[in-house]
Amino acid sequence: MSASYRLGVDIGGTFTDVVLMSADGVIYSKKVLSTPQDYSQGIESGVSALLAELGIDASEIGEFVHATTVATNTIIERKGARSGLLTTKGFRDVLEIARFRTPRLYDIHYKKQDALVERRLRLEADERICADGSVARRLDEADLEAAAAVFEAEGVEAVSVAFINSYVNGDHERRAAAFLSRRLPRVPVTASVDLLPQLGEYERTSTTVVNSYIRPVVERYVSSLKARLDRLGIKAPMMIMQSSGGVAPGDAVARQPIDIIESGPAAGVLGGQRLGEKIGVGDMLVFDMGGTTAKATVIENHAYAICPETEVGGGAALGARMVKGAGYPVQSPTIDIAEVGAGGGSIAATDAAGGLTVGPRSAGAEPGPVAYGRGGTQPTVTDANIVLGYLNPGALVSGELALDVEAATSAIAALGEKVGLSATDTAYGIHAIADATMLRALRGVSSEKGRDPSQYAMLAIGGNGSVHACSLAEAAGMTRIVAPPVAGLFSALGMLFADVEHQLVTAFYRRLDEVDAAALGEAAAPLIDRGLEMLRGEGFPTSESQSVTLFADLRYVGQTSPLTLRISEGDQGLAALRAAFHAEHQAVFGYASPGEAVQFVALKLVCRGVSPTPRMPDSARRGAERAVARHVRRAFFGEAGWIDTPVGPRSDLTETPVAGPMIVEEYDTTIVVRPGWSAACDAWNNVVLTRDAA
Structure with a gap:
């Protein structure tokens, strides 16, 4: 049989969502309660039940994409690996010194979270690389053997290596990582130079430690899920959604799990961005309300914002990210998502x-x-x-x-x-x-960043998104809502629209006025070669199937926070880059200083595998539609009181708007159309809600 179906699975705090899509855009779905004791168990039971219901053989599945909360939950619940850290002598307390930030400035009872590696397992090597890459003190293997002996005796399950200034010269770090890998063959070792070779010893160390802390858990989870898929007869490669909006092979993600911290929410945003392109809505606020949390993301001109850093393990985060210090910094590209603790549960x-x-x-x-x-x-x-x-x-x-x-x-x-x-x-x-709490998330990505939410359409997704969408939109001053097909499982659907993607980084600490196109090309070449090699190994062998985009982190000399901008080719591209930096600095920070020197901090590469067929169908419709009996149910609408409200399926709606109140019931979600709103169905089978003119 031909592999004619794509399968997407998203794990949430309450439900596990399974979506199967045929080549012509027919969508089949299954929603089962999550199994926190072993999330892969819920996936197996949900997929098995859906295939049995449809009479589809597992061999017909040509693609499997998965979004998971395993990485995030491991940190929140403090159930990661017993970890050790090897660092430069004098820097063992970097994790605790951190950045002297607190999320609650005047809370005298606030206690900073404990480091993920206890102090007695943060060991030192008497080595030193200078800021220019020269060697001040050579690495002694005796230090490595002593550290390995301690890690072995203490039963350490994962080790991080993060030496000072390794981003300019990674020789010592790589030698240490290789030694420890040989000495402790069953213990995964993560070197910061392989993960995040850029300036900032605390951020680099924190990112490396988080990766090590969750790595054994994610590796076991990926292995368990692969075994369950094999048992089901699904032979398609396992792809996992990354926080940046792309997908990557499961084995690559298992080695670098920091890339899936916001796996599930990213899938919904990516799906929203692709849907917006399809229906011509370039500016939208994605509102995703599930069972545990609610998320919000802004999409402008068909693009979502990428943050170079996120914090994990410190609770829900507002998208403004003006207050930090609650969690552990992870410098991995992440879609800018505001999150609050408000969901159906x-x-x-x-x-x-x-x-x-x-x-x-x-x-x-x-x-x-x-x-x-x-x-x-x-x-x-x-x-x-x-x-x-x-x-x-x-x-x-x-x-x-x-x-x-x-x-x-x-x-x-x-x-x-x-x-x-x-x-x-x-x-x-x-x-x-609950609406008031979720409004904080919407404002975190809109009004707190100088954007007027009334100028955006709301994309309401998640099992509870369309229940609260109208009342929340009214509070935010919004007048248009889009509820897509299978809105309650839209993250599971959205990840099927994603491309294979890798984001790579390398240090490049040079002043902009000292760099020409040749020097930039020489610095970027190893990064590009590595990215193309990864794509070739994943089934994208030709230039037509490969997309490579180069970015730079730039800042004014002496400044702390860089901005990420795309680089065009040639010396003229560098001149354009300088102008673009000043303009972006004005937009983000409210001022620009054209007379000040600008410096590169890092180069970043985004490489994507380009599918020969469209990732998104021209239209979507639900297959094996479950009948909804049309009836009338009393519902309460605040000042309007109890109203006898018609209830029916999405298929009852046409392009002609129908005035609310009404309730649209579906397998995976319920759309509550409040009084003062109207609902219609567009060509892509979205329910479009519009607020009546006052």
């Missing part, structure tokens, strides 16, 4: 003052919301939405997940008694508080 409770709070604690998949009947006792946002009539009171995912409405109502009512509100008002308060 977010728990509602009372605070010390007797007020109503929502999140960031989540019921997750186990025990889940009260209505799931899996042992949950604390009401959640999902329970509130059921009480309000937004969600089908009988069951979710087309009857596959039965709901206990009475239990949810009782839990909401009990909470209401504590705050002096009825069950209805308590439920609506929970819904509104």
